[in-house]
Amino acid sequence: MRKVFVLFTISLLLHGKLVAQISEYLYPNLDSPSFSNYGTTGLIQMPSARFYEEGSIGFTWSHLDPYLRGSVIAYPFNWFEASYQYTDVNNWLYSEYSDFSGSQSYKDKSLDVKLRLLKESRYIPSVAVGFRDLGGTALFASEYLVASKFIGNVDFTVGMGWGVMSNNSISNPLSSINSRFDSRVVNSSTGNTQGGEFNIDSFFAGANAGLFAGMEVFVPRAKGLRLKFEYDANDYTKEGYLPVSQSSDFNFNVTFPLSKNFQVKLGYIRGNTLNFGFSYTGRYGKKDPYIKKNDPPKIVPNARVFRSVNAKNKRYLYLSSLKYLRESKLHMQSAELQGSNYAVAFAQNTHVSYPRAIGRVARILDQISPESVKTFEITNLNAEMPVFTTKIVREDFNKYKEFGMPSVLLETSSIYKITPQEYAAHEYQPPSDLPKIISKISPDVRSQIGGPDGFYFGDISIAFHSEILLKGNVSILATGSAGVYNNFDDLKLASDSLIPHVRTDIVQYLKQSRKGRITRLQANYFITPRPDLFMKFTGGLIEQMFAGVGSEALWRPFDKNYAVGVELWRVQQRGYEMLFSLRDYKTTIGHVNLYYREPRSKITAKLTGGRFLAGDSGIHIDLSRRFKSGFTLGVFAAKTDISKTEFGEGSFDKGWYFHLPIEVFFSRYTKGNTGFGLRPLTRDGAAILSHGHHLYGVTDQSSSMNILRDWDDIYD
Amino acid sequence: MTRLFLIAILLGSCSSLPISYKDLPKDIYRLTFGYPNVEVTQGIFNSYPYSFAKVGFGKGQSVIMILESIDDNLFTWVGQDGVKLITKNGRVIKSMGLPHDVDIKPSIHRDNFASGEYFEVVNFSHPILLNADLLSFIEFKELSNLIYLENNMSVNVFTENIAIENIGWSNENIYYLDSSNRVIKTTQHLHPFLDQMHIEFYLK
Numbered sequence: 001m002r003k004v005f006v007l008f009t010i011s012l013l014l015h016g017k018l019v020a021q022i023s024e025y026l027y028p029n030l031d032s033p034s035f036s037n038y039g040t041t042g043l044i045q046m047p048s049a050r051f052y053e054e055g056s057i058g059f060t061w062s063h064l065d066p067y068l069r070g071s072v073i074a075y076p077f078n079w080f081e082a083s084y085q086y087t088d089v090n091n092w093l094y095s096e097y098s099d100f101s102g103s104q105s106y107k108d109k110s111l112d113v114k115l116r117l118l119k120e121s122r123y124i125p126s127v128a129v130g131f132r133d134l135g136g137t138a139l140f141a142s143e144y145l146v147a148s149k150f151i152g153n154v155d156f157t158v159g160m161g162w163g164v165m166s167n168n169s170i171s172n173p174l175s176s177i178n179s180r181f182d183s184r185v186v187n188s189s190t191g192n193t194q195g196g197e198f199n200i201d202s203f204f205a206g207a208n209a210g211l212f213a214g215m216e217v218f219v220p221r222a223k224g225l226r227l228k229f230e231y232d233a234n235d236y237t238k239e240g241y242l243p244v245s246q247s248s249d250f251n252f253n254v255t256f257p258l259s260k261n262f263q264v265k266l267g268y269i270r271g272n273t274l275n276f277g278f279s280y281t282g283r284y285g286k287k288d289p290y291i292k293k294n295d296p297p298k299i300v301p302n303a304r305v306f307r308s309v310n311a312k313n314k315r316y317l318y319l320s321s322l323k324y325l326r327e328s329k330l331h332m333q334s335a336e337l338q339g340s341n342y343a344v345a346f347a348q349n350t351h352v353s354y355p356r357a358i359g360r361v362a363r364i365l366d367q368i369s370p371e372s373v374k375t376f377e378i379t380n381l382n383a384e385m386p387v388f389t390t391k392i393v394r395e396d397f398n399k400y401k402e403f404g405m406p407s408v409l410l411e412t413s414s415i416y417k418i419t420p421q422e423y424a425a426h427e428y429q430p431p432s433d434l435p436k437i438i439s440k441i442s443p444d445v446r447s448q449i450g451g452p453d454g455f456y457f458g459d460i461s462i463a464f465h466s467e468i469l470l471k472g473n474v475s476i477l478a479t480g481s482a483g484v485y486n487n488f489d490d491l492k493l494a495s496d497s498l499i500p501h502v503r504t505d506i507v508q509y510l511k512q513s514r515k516g517r518i519t520r521l522q523a524n525y526f527i528t529p530r531p532d533l534f535m536k537f538t539g540g541l542i543e544q545m546f547a548g549v550g551s552e553a554l555w556r557p558f559d560k561n562y563a564v565g566v567e568l569w570r571v572q573q574r575g576y577e578m579l580f581s582l583r584d585y586k587t588t589i590g591h592v593n594l595y596y597r598e599p600r601s602k603i604t605a606k607l608t609g610g611r612f613l614a615g616d617s618g619i620h621i622d623l624s625r626r627f628k629s630g631f632t633l634g635v636f637a638a639k640t641d642i643s644k645t646e647f648g649e650g651s652f653d654k655g656w657y658f659h660l661p662i663e664v665f666f667s668r669y670t671k672g673n674t675g676f677g678l679r680p681l682t683r684d685g686a687a688i689l690s691h692g693h694h695l696y697g698v699t700d701q702s703s704s705m706n707i708l709r710d711w712d713d714i715y716d
Numbered sequence: 717m718t719r720l721f722l723i724a725i726l727l728g729s730c731s732s733l734p735i736s737y738k739d740l741p742k743d744i745y746r747l748t749f750g751y752p753n754v755e756v757t758q759g760i761f762n763s764y765p766y767s768f769a770k771v772g773f774g775k776g777q778s779v780i781m782i783l784e785s786i787d788d789n790l791f792t793w794v795g796q797d798g799v800k801l802i803t804k805n806g807r808v809i810k811s812m813g814l815p816h817d818v819d820i821k822p823s824i825h826r827d828n829f830a831s832g833e834y835f836e837v838v839n840f841s842h843p844i845l846l847n848a849d850l851l852s853f854i855e856f857k858e859l860s861n862l863i864y865l866e867n868n869m870s871v872n873v874f875t876e877n878i879a880i881e882n883i884g885w886s887n888e889n890i891y892y893l894d895s896s897n898r899v900i901k902t903t904q905h906l907h908p909f910l911d912q913m914h915i916e917f918y919l920k
Contacts, residue, residue: 024843025883025908221884296796 027153027218034216034226034255034263035279037062038132038140039071039083040112043214043230044251044267044275046165048157049128049148051116054078055285055627057658062277064269066091066244072678073281074658076625076633077601079116081130084656084678085109086450089139092241094452101452106241108139109450109680125149125156132164135198139240140164143204144212155216159233162204167235168249169208181205210235216255228253228267236270247271284631284660293716294667297360298328303367311370317342318428324364330357333381333472334426340374345423347381347472349438351669352630352661354380354701355406358390359714362397369394379423380701383526384472385534386423387701388558390415406712415707417531417558432472439466440672444481446510449678451493459486459514473526476540477692479519486514497684498646500585502545502613504684508576509545517578519544522692532557534695534702543690544578546571546613554593554695559704563696565593569689571613587615589689595696597705602626606696613687616640620653620686630661630673638686646685653686655679754778756918758865767919769793771801774911783919805829806891806899806917807876808906816907817841820850829874829893831855838880840907845883853877862892864900865918871900883908 024030033050036042039060041050052058058073068088075081087108094101114130125147133140146159162172163184174181184206214230230251236244248271255265261282267275283289300306310317314337321344325332329350336343342365351357361378369376376397379389391414400409444463449456461481468476488511495504521541528534532555539549550569557563568590575581591610598605608620618640626632638653647653657677663670700706756770764780771793772778781793781801790809793801799813805828809820818841823834831854838850857873871892879886887905894900903914 022845022848022883025840025845025880025885028909292797294797 023153026220027224029224029257029260030218032224032257032260032263032281034228034265035060035062035071035073035277037064037067037069037267037269037275037277038112039069039073039085040081040114040130040132041073043157043216044228044253045232045234045269046157046159046161046212046214046230047114047128047130047132047144047146048155048214048216049116049120049126049146049159050155051075051078051081051114051128052281053283053285055629055631055633056281056283057631057633058083058279058281060277060279062265062275064267064275064277065273066240066242074633074656079119081112081114082635082656083112085112085133086455087140088455089240091244104452104454107450107455108137110140111135120149131203134203138163138199138202141199141202142166142234153218153220155218156213157215157230158213159211161210161212161233162206163202164235164239165212165233166206166208166210166238167233168211168231170211172204172206172209174204174209175207182207214251224257226255228255232270245270245272284629284664285627287628287713289629289631289664291665291667293663293669295669297363297716298324300324300364300367306368307370310368311372315428317369318430320368321365322430324368325361328360328364330361330364332430333384334423334430335428336426337373338427340372341377342369342373342375343377343379343426345379345381345386345426349671352663352671353710353713353716354388354707355390355710356669356713356716358392359716362392362714366394366397379418381423381472382698382701383475384420385526385528385699385702386418386420387699388415388704388707389418390707401715404715406714409714410708410711415704417702419531420528434472435468435470437466437468439464441465448491448506448510450680451491453491453493454487457486457488457491457510459488459510460484461516463519475524475693477520477522477524479521480517481519482516483514486510488514495684497648499616499642499684500587500614502573502585502684502687503682505545505576506682509578512576513544513578517544518580519578520692524693526698532702534699536693536695536698538691538693541574541580542569542571542692545574546689547574547582548572550689550691552691552695554699556595556696556699556702558702561597561599561703561705563593563595563703565595565695567591567593567610567689569691571689587613589613591688593696597703599705608688612638612640612685613689614642614684616642616685618686620688629664630659631664632659632675634658640686642685648681648683648685653679653683755863756865756916761865761918764918764920767917769801769918770916771795771913773913776911778914803915806893806902806915807889808904808913808915811906814906814910815842816909818906823852826852828897829854829856829872829891842909848880848882851879851881857890860892862901864894864916869894869900872897878905887912 033041036047037045040047042048052075054075054077056075060071062069069085071083071085073083089106089108092106094104094106110133112132114128116128118124118127120126127147130144132142142161142163142165144159144161144165148155148157172181181204184202210233212231212233217227219225232249232251236246251269253265253267255263257263262280264278269275306320310320317337318335321335322332330346330348332344332346334345346361348357358378362376365376374394375391377389377391379386393412396409396412442463444461445458447458461483463479463481466478491507493507495501497504518541522538523540525537534554536552541547548569548571552567554563554565570588573583573585575583589611591608594607596605603623603625606622611617620638622634622636624632624634635656655678659673659675662672662674767783769781770778771781779795781795784792784794789804791803801808802810809822811817819839821837823836826834834852836850836852838848839846854874854876857875860871860873861868862871871894874891876889885908889904891899892901899917901916903912906913
């Protein structure tokens with residue numbers, strides 16, 4: 001009897017597993033949540049407790065009269081969703097002054113966040129708390145608590161909302177805890193704000209709370225098709241500027257994934273309105289997220305012959321190392337064979353992952369070095385600064401390569417710093433190929449979004465980026481652009497700033513530089529007075545709006561997860577045409593920069609304190625998280641000693657950005673990033689000088705954490 | 717002087733475009749329309765010392781896989797990136813190293829390309845699906861011609877309709893057999909999450 005019971009239990013468990021396995025085939029893309037019309041993962045109008053995996057970024061667009069909404073949604077963690085929206089409010093004018101904004105409809109900017117409180121398990125639903133439109137005008141402001149649970153092929157969601165989501169009312173249960181929750185007042189209604197601030201006092205407040213529920217049915221054998229039904233808690237009399245008619249509390253929607261990442265949807269909302277939308281989500285958190293690399297390490301032909309010849313004369317070894325490393329775009333700067341140790345210093349501009357570059361150097365050295373060489377001492381250089389050295393035991397390198405065990409190789413390898421003098425003392429110094437020009441062409445898009453003149457103004461130009469290397473540590477960084485197309489003719493908004501116009505003359509810069517401009521022409525001189533201390537001296541056209549001279553120093557201990565930097569600049573504002581003319585405004589600025597990388601969350605915090613371009617003083621904080629692929633998500637905010645009135649609309653500087661290595665899109669390894677950043681409003685307060693070759697970036701390799709982060713790439 | 721300097725920068729830019737942007741139009745074209753089909757010529761065929769297969773998925777670039785071994789009519793093909801395919805009479809019955817692998821236990825009643833209906837068992841990976849029932853229906857389709865090693869060759873075309881009912885997946889595979897009943901070309905669906913696979917076999 002007991003045996004029967006055990007067998008029955010096992011069969012039940014196995015059946016459950018098999019059902020789970022089959023479901024992934026019956027319902028493809030089950031792990032790709034869909035988005036609501038508000039630009040967060042959810043049902044139709046209501047949110048859900050679903051999240052994409054960390055390192056994902058989504059773009060959604062939906063049309064639901066009277067609103068058109070475009071959103072960018074980021075997932076810095078598995079449990080955190082942040083989305084930024086532009087909503088075109090078609091039943092309200094941008095302003096009542098037609099000579100200011102014409103007949104343009106109102107454009108609302110909003111920020112939503114959602115945090116997961118509980119992860120779904122067999123009996124427990126996923127539970128999340130979210131904030132919709134949590135700052136500024138709060139036209140759509142709501143807070144909600146929501147739970148989602150898969151039962152079979154149906155994802156059920158129930159929740160409670162506050163603010164706009166308070167239809168289907170019950171009295172606010174939080175009122176019994178504290179009278180603060182009795183009434184809801186937002187900043188925009190008091191007139192005591194410049195916008196851009198969180199309406200914290202109104203969170204979860206109001207006389208009523210609303211209930212909502214819904215389900216997302218994954219249709220079997222239908223290539224991922226979903227049907228959504230929901231009971232809507234939105235009170236459309238509270239949303240936007242004008243009430244929107246609602247004939248029903250029930251909404252319906254069909255969502256179809258055209259691919260794992262691209263979804264289209266069609267819905268019937270409020271019992272009277274058709275709705276259409278689409279979304280794209282990129283998952284960039286993992287290594288080689290989309291395109292597998294087809295860029296294998298170089299095989300040296302007749303390597304056995306090389307090993308034999310190189311054993312007779314070490315000069316042959318140096319020359320063959322130079323040749324075959326160069327063929328792999330790894331540029332040898334010095335070498336020395338001493339006993340059984342072969343030391344090589346190299347520079348490269350191909351691999352984002354430093355261990356991968358080291359591994360490729362080691363592979364080539366292994367193929368051509370005589371058998372007597374037992375260890376490779378490989379030093380990575382950047383701007384003639386030796387950033388780190390890796391000593392690898394040759395036998396171990398080959399042994400663990402065969403088994404694909406980079407972590408074991410790490411145990412037998414050592415990573416440390418050497419002084420510039422040590423590498424300069426190497427026996428073989430190949431003839432310099434300097435001066436040389438490293439250059440590239442790329443498209444360049446400048447955008448001005450959401451202004452009263454029109455929703456989108458932009459130009460596209462061809463940008464020419466050059467770095468002229470005069471010496472290993474002396475360079476000229478130049479970026480010039482030739483305009484191709486722009487729609488700046490109707491862009492006319494003048495700055496209303498009360499403080500020096502260090503950024504708000506952006507319209508003048510955009511319009512007057514549209515045919516061609518020099519974005520940067522910056523000379524740099526780098527030195528490393530001590531192994532962990534880096535310095536840069538810079539002069540020229542430093543950024544698009546300022547020219548000048550200055551210096552930056554950075555102390556970055558190799559084995560630590562923090563760094564400290566200082567900067568001092570004397571700058572003068574550039575002419576609007578962005579060539580060589582200068583305007584009258586001059587200033588001296590200086591900052592102290594503190595960097596800290598939290599090892600568990602992998603968040604890098606940068607705190608900058610000092611004097612900013614408009615003469616204001618304060619702090620700027622930047623938080624970013626980098627994923628395995630190199631994809632980086634970041635937010636920033638700044639507060640200085642100017643008043644909200646002086647700062648103007650937005651109250652304080654803030655924004656977000658993401659960077660994505662371009663190699664993600666290609667089958668070959670290549671350095672370089674693409675990305676996008678947005679600050680809701682361009683203001684003059686807390687403006688930072690944007691100089692090229694910031695030392696923290698230049699010395700990225702000078703951190704053992706960054707080497708260890710990518711160590712498993714060493715055999716790529 | 718300013719103009720000269722700008723020209724120097726611009727010329728420098730043109731002379732050494734980074735591979736990423738230089739190849740962008742080509743890469744976009746390939747992603748949209750696929751890679752051009754490189755025909756295996758007699759010269760290419762002769763240059764390989766071993767039997768090989770030209771293998772590709774969807775619009776992706778084809779790769780060459782070398783015949784590693786033949787054991788009990790099971791042909792094992794290996795690619796440079798470590799992918800292995802095991803074929804039986806031109807049909808892939810097992811893959812290793814693909815993003816989604818397949819392992820088919822062929823019906824013992826299956827007699828090469830004799831028309832009929834066969835019940836088989838299949839395992840998939842990523843996600844795992846064990847012991848799923850695979851229904852395979854084979855029939856002769858037509859006599860046709862194709863270009864093979866630069867020659868116009870007459871071939872027998874067979875279709876195989878496959879279905880795994882409990883996951884709602886079905887597809888059609890096509891086999892082109894030469895006069896000695898060897899599969900020289902085929903298009904097959906290995907896994908619900910993989911694009912159609914196309915193979916040309918070049919045996920020595």
